[in-house]
Amino acid sequence: AGLIAPQVGSFLRSVESPRPLDYAQDRPAAALPATPPPSSPLPARDASAESLFRIASLLATTSDPAAATRLIAEEGSGLLPFDKLTFALRLTEGDRVILLEPGERRAFPDLPLIPVTGTALARVLQGQAPHAFAQARGESRLIVPLRVAGRVHGALVFSAAPPAALAESHLDPAQRLADIVAAHLELLRRAAMLPPPYVPGWKRAEKR
Secondary structure, three states: OOOOHHHHHHHOOOOOOOOOOOHHHHOOHHHOOOOOOOOOOOOOOOHHHHHHHHHHHHHOOOOOHHHHHHHHHHHHOOOOOOOEEEEEEOOOOOOEEEEEOOOOOOOHHHOOOEEOOOOHHHHHHOOOOOOEEEEEOOEEEEEEEEEEOOEEEEEEEEEEOOOOOOOHHHHHHHHHHHHHHHHHHHHHHHHHHOOOOOOOOHHHHHHO
């Protein structure tokens, strides 16, 4: 539920939920899967998968962008050897983004729009490159897109300086992390762009 809730929420407005099915009651006992014998080997536990599930579970409990970005950075450090994580989000079409550090408390519309035309980040945002990896002056940088419903609305930018070292082999876990958090960040982005709620009597008070 934690994995799919943001994705569903990003495009679903209303739905009539069907009556839950009682599978245990409706399904014949013979169709139930047999209990594996004690000697059957258990599947290996995937530590990275457990980390991603934990991130999804924690994100499902917060609507605060500062808490969400800080959580992603803290939990993501267990998956990737980075020194810095920057969130690049598109508020408009084109090659302008806002850049968030983990824990940023300013509202998204209050952050400056930074032009990134001609950069590796712009190519990822425009879908011209599936990702980007580069090393320069002793620093490694990895960029993966934030994708929701077939559209790229931002990117995660990981940076590392020695002794930390990012490599192209980290592209897969980085993209998996991005795919887990993308829909949650998109919901936060959309919520930030909504006009402030209407307060009854505000216009009357303003006239006085």
